[in-house]
Each structure stands twice: as C-alpha cells, then as structure tokens.
Amino acid sequence: MSSSGDSMAQADDKGASRDTGTLGKLMVLLDLVTHADVPLRFTDILALANQPRGTLHRQLGHLVEEGLLELDAEGRYAPGLRLLDFASRSWARNEFRLIAAPHLAALHRETGETVHLGVLRGSSIIYLDKVEGHQPVRMYSQIGNASPCYCTGVGKAALSVLPRDKIEELLPGLHFNRFTSATHVNAESLLAEIREIAAAGHAFDREEHEAGIHCVAAPIWSDDRSFIGGVSVTGPAYRLSMELLQEWVVPVQVTARKIMDEMRIRLGPRR
Amino acid sequence: MSSSGDSMAQADDKGASRDTGTLGKLMVLLDLVTHADVPLRFTDILALANQPRGTLHRQLGHLVEEGLLELDAEGRYAPGLRLLDFASRSWARNEFRLIAAPHLAALHRETGETVHLGVLRGSSIIYLDKVEGHQPVRMYSQIGNASPCYCTGVGKAALSVLPRDKIEELLPGLHFNRFTSATHVNAESLLAEIREIAAAGHAFDREEHEAGIHCVAAPIWSDDRSFIGGVSVTGPAYRLSMELLQEWVVPVQVTARKIMDEMRIRLGPRR
DNA sequence: AATTAAGTTCCAAATAGTGGAATAAATAGC
DNA sequence: GCTATTTATTCCACTATTTGGAACTTAATT
Incomplete structure (x- = not known):
C-alpha cells in the first residue's frame, strides 16, 4: 500500500502539453483527480485546474458520464471504475x-x-x-x-x-x-x-x-x-x-x- | 485467464450514445480497440467505426499521443499502458x-x-x-x-x-x-x-x-x-x-x- | 514498372467547446 | 428562522476544434 501514494510520479512529460485538443484537456483533469489521494470537490479542482467554472463543470460532467470519474452524493469526484475494465484488458493482452x-x-x-x-x-x-x-x-x-x-x-x-x-x-x-x-x-x-x-x-x-x-x-x-x-x-x-x-x-x-x-x-x- | 475473453461484456448501455461530445466519440474508439482481442490495423478500425478516414486518423493519433492507445511498428493499435496507472489508483482508493x-x-x-x-x-x-x-x-x-x-x-x-x-x-x-x-x-x-x-x-x-x-x-x-x-x-x-x-x-x-x-x-x- | 491498397495530410464548412456572468442550491452565521 | 456567504449549476454569444471529402504519399503486390 505504502508506495501507492508517491505524491508525484509524472506519467509523462509535463510542461509543454501535447497537442491533443479536447482530449488533452480532459486527460489533465483525469490525471488531477486520479493522482489526488482523496476525492476532490468541484472547488478544489477549480483551484488546481485554473479553468473557468463553466468549462470545468461541463468537462467533469462528461468524464463522469463516461464513467472515467465518479461523483458521489457529497459532490466529490473520484476515479471511475470504467478505468478498471480498460486496464484489465490492456494488461491481459x-x-x-x-x-x-x-x-x-x-x-x-x-x-x-x-x-x-x-x-x-x-x-x-x-x-x-x-x-x-x-x-x-x-x-x-x-x-x-x-x-x-x-x-x-x-x-x-x-x-x-x-x-x-x-x-x-x-x-x-x-x-x-x-x-x-x-x-x-x-x-x-x-x-x-x-x-x-x-x-x-x-x-x-x-x-x-x-x-x-x-x-x-x-x-x-x-x-x-x-x-x-x-x-x-x-x-x-x-x-x-x-x-x-x-x-x-x-x-x-x-x-x-x-x-x-x-x-x-x-x-x-x-x- | 479463461473468462478474460468474454467476447462482449457491454460495459454500459450501447445504442443511444451518451452526449459527451468529443470525448464520447473517442471513448467509443478506445472501447473498440480494448475489447478486440488482437491489435487492430487502421483499416480494421475504419471498417468498425464507420467514420471518415481523416477524422479517424486524427482521433487515433490523439489517443496514442495521450498513451491511451499504443501503435506498434507494424501499424497496429493496442490498449495503452497509461490505462494501468489510472486503474491502479482507481482501485487502490x-x-x-x-x-x-x-x-x-x-x-x-x-x-x-x-x-x-x-x-x-x-x-x-x-x-x-x-x-x-x-x-x-x-x-x-x-x-x-x-x-x-x-x-x-x-x-x-x-x-x-x-x-x-x-x-x-x-x-x-x-x-x-x-x-x-x-x-x-x-x-x-x-x-x-x-x-x-x-x-x-x-x-x-x-x-x-x-x-x-x-x-x-x-x-x-x-x-x-x-x-x-x-x-x-x-x-x-x-x-x-x-x-x-x-x-x-x-x-x-x-x-x-x-x-x-x-x-x-x-x-x-x-x- | 505499373497497379492496387494502405496510410497520411489538407482546408472550408459544420460542430462542439469556451468563459464570463447570472442563477440556483447548499451552508454557515446571526 | 432569516440572511449572508460559499459552493455549484445553467446560459449563451463568441471562438476554437473537429469534421469529412478529396488529394497526396508511401508501401505492398502483380
């Protein structure tokens, strides 16, 4: 369990964000939420992502609707379980x-x-x-x-x-x-x-x-x-x-x- | 290992695709590639996804650049390992x-x-x-x-x-x-x-x-x-x-x- | 070398995303 | 119980990205 919380293992190069348009922006968010070690509220993410409220709200909504994030009853965002299905296939093959x-x-x-x-x-x-x-x-x-x-x-x-x-x-x-x-x-x-x-x-x-x-x-x-x-x-x-x-x-x-x-x-x- | 290849366990409802704009379209592709049990060539995906060549090409490019898919030297697309990192965090928490x-x-x-x-x-x-x-x-x-x-x-x-x-x-x-x-x-x-x-x-x-x-x-x-x-x-x-x-x-x-x-x-x- | 197939690039038109501001809902303070 | 304050959601004119047909390049086949 210990090494699970390695505060920052950058999954790839940071700074110069790759040019993957809309997807890139969404992946930054997904990274942000999955790398936090507690569920984040909307405002927490707002502070970390510096993006306008409206934009962020829609983006998070899309990620939730796709099952990549989950939003609990208290309004906190956590990694979604659909990620597990993708990963199990990636690993198995x-x-x-x-x-x-x-x-x-x-x-x-x-x-x-x-x-x-x-x-x-x-x-x-x-x-x-x-x-x-x-x-x-x-x-x-x-x-x-x-x-x-x-x-x-x-x-x-x-x-x-x-x-x-x-x-x-x-x-x-x-x-x-x-x-x-x-x-x-x-x-x-x-x-x-x-x-x-x-x-x-x-x-x-x-x-x-x-x-x-x-x-x-x-x-x-x-x-x-x-x-x-x-x-x-x-x-x-x-x-x-x-x-x-x-x-x-x-x-x-x-x-x-x-x-x-x-x-x-x-x-x-x-x- | 056996049940790993259950040809089709629909991860969610199919038909009426959710309205998640660009992300939704990309997730359909990611699903398609991860649910296949062999790496797919561009043309294979073209046939399955019925989308225009140009569009598909850019979409796959973005998925690869983000590490969600991997493209091998023979031009075949397979699930990417970044999915594992996301999933391990989703599971651990x-x-x-x-x-x-x-x-x-x-x-x-x-x-x-x-x-x-x-x-x-x-x-x-x-x-x-x-x-x-x-x-x-x-x-x-x-x-x-x-x-x-x-x-x-x-x-x-x-x-x-x-x-x-x-x-x-x-x-x-x-x-x-x-x-x-x-x-x-x-x-x-x-x-x-x-x-x-x-x-x-x-x-x-x-x-x-x-x-x-x-x-x-x-x-x-x-x-x-x-x-x-x-x-x-x-x-x-x-x-x-x-x-x-x-x-x-x-x-x-x-x-x-x-x-x-x-x-x-x-x-x-x-x- | 010619032919076919596979993959990549281009750009005007269509679509989806952006972001500021207004609104609504939930919490905390009085 | 009402008001102030924080937090979350919706709206819409503006802008940026995605789209898709076609042209182009590269690789494989005859």
Missing part, C-alpha cells in the same frame, strides 16, 4: 508481460524474493507484473503503478540503455523528489550513476525510493530501443545485504536476457 | 473494496473457495476484488473485468435489489449472449429468476457463464440503491454440489450483511 511471466516465476523461485517487471513510459516506470511470496497479493497496490525512473532499480536500469539523445530529452523534464536521503536530487549525480550502470549491466536501489528497501535490477530492451523496461528482485534491506544483492546480479541479468531472447523470437528481431 | 476486503478474506477462510466482490455498472458487473487459494493470483485476469449481469451470480443478485424502474430501463438494452446451455437468453426467464432471488435473498449461478463453474452470491446495496453490488463464492461444479452451495448461502449472506453494516457506518446511512 500485453505481450511483453505474457512473454516475461514464466521467467519472473523462475527468478522468484530461485531468489525467494519479490520480483518486478516494469516498462519505461516517458519518465515513469509502469509496473506490469509482480511475483511475490506466500499470501495472495493485493496486485493493484503495485501493478499499474507509475513510479519515477530516477529512484527505482528498474528505472535506472532502463535509463542505462536509453539512447543518448532520448536521455537528454528526458532529463530536463525530471522533477526530483527526495523520497529518502539516498534519492538522487539532480541530473548530474543521476547521469553519473547511469553511466556506471550502463557499464556494469545492472542497477541497485539502496533505499532511494523507500526506506528499508533494497533492489537489484537489469534492463530489457528491443533492438531498436523503441521498447525499454527492466526486471528486478526487491526486498527488505536487512535481508538483502550488499553481498546478497551482488549474488542476485547474475540471475537477474540471465532472466532479462532470456526475456529479450524470447521477445526477439516472438515479436521479430528488428524492434 | 475504492472505498467499497477497502471496506469489504477483510470480510472477503474471512469468507474465503470459512469456505476455502474463491470469493469475488463485484459492482453493478450499467448492465455489467465489474469485479473489484478476488480472494483465491494458494498461489499468487494473476489479478488483472479477473479484477477489473466487466462481465454481463444476466449470467453471473453477483450480477443476478445485484439485479434482484435494483429498483423496478431501473430494471425496466436496463432490460431492453441487454444483448443476451448464450455462453452455455444454461444461460438466460431472454428477459422473461431472467426476470422470473430475479423475482425468486429477491424473495430468497441469494442467487446461484449453475454453469450459466462458464461450463463447470458454480457460484452462490448475495447482493449488497446502499439504502438509496444508488450503489449496488454483490459478493460470491465460486468453484468447480464437481466440488460445489447443490448441497454445498446451499450450505454457503448463509455465510455469503452474512458477509454481505457485515459489509453493508460497515458501509452504513463509514459512508453514512443515507446512501
């Missing part, structure tokens, strides 16, 4: 996840720790799958979550295989949020580590996103780098010592390799 | 689910079978949670899925507490899809069973949606009936005999009752 699933399970068996699969979207990592120990997992608590790329193992691994020009496009747009004392807070230190990761072929996260959580990750990419993600093994710092993290480097890399090999076969080599 | 979760777990412990929690949205049941045995659940395979109301235990239980006028609004819009030989295929037989269910306070599903699957469900509703859902225990027909189903009726009803009581406390009595 995702080819990358389907290919990776058995390899994640194998890695989980080998390490006994939680395994994550993530994809780079804009400057965020979207978690696509998770294999966790023992009890039934509250999956939505992690899957689908967008987390920043600069403070997660998968994120930093992904950045390490991003072409130079794409990195330079992305860096200026980052808003560094100091989650812990170990979080990167500027592009320079991040870039320096990215270079080390690129050379080593694996990334660590030592309590950069969440206190007490360690992680080791390896990147996954398509030949043309149009697709970039990563796989990681995560666990509590007291259990995943530096020695143990080091020990999982190869298994994680091997898993990433196997997934990439299978992608090349199933999705064709060029991409 | 859903109060009904949060309230129900411990009661579902208790029911699972008592019965040892799979427990589902669903909400009525339009003429579909959207599954909000699932507690399943043993191994880590592939949650998205069921959670978030929209299934028809007329052939699921939760769906029929929900209909049984829907006010008369709402039922009559809903029935004509239903498209009965014969999933098995036991599926209701017309409003009359459905309505007759709904009345029995209303009197009894519980619903059975005996292989109406999926062959070999039995289920017993009880409705959950807010005082003003603005919110309607249900809880169910599901399992293979060979194990859940008619006798055993009968035996779970009370536990399922008690669970529903407890959830409703807690909703009244936490969300206020009127709704």
